Amino acid sequence: MKLSVVFVLFNVKTDAMGTGLIVSVMPDLIQEVRGADIGSAALWSGPLSTVLALMQFLFGPVIGAL
Secondary structure (H helix, E strand, O other): OOOOHHHHHHHHHHHHHHHHHHHHHHHHHHHHOOOOOHHHHHHHHHHHHHHHHHHHHHHHHHHHHO
């Protein structure tokens, strides 16, 4: 297998793992940091997930160019 294909697959795997881990842990982390209830943490999780998706969309071509 070509090294470039391995690099792309590794990046996709890392990106998918990171998204899955962040989304599942984010409400608990927000709750712990802010000291708020789970409802408030859920409200913050939405915008933060949106920013994560936006950054992946914007910087995907940059990583692809590497």
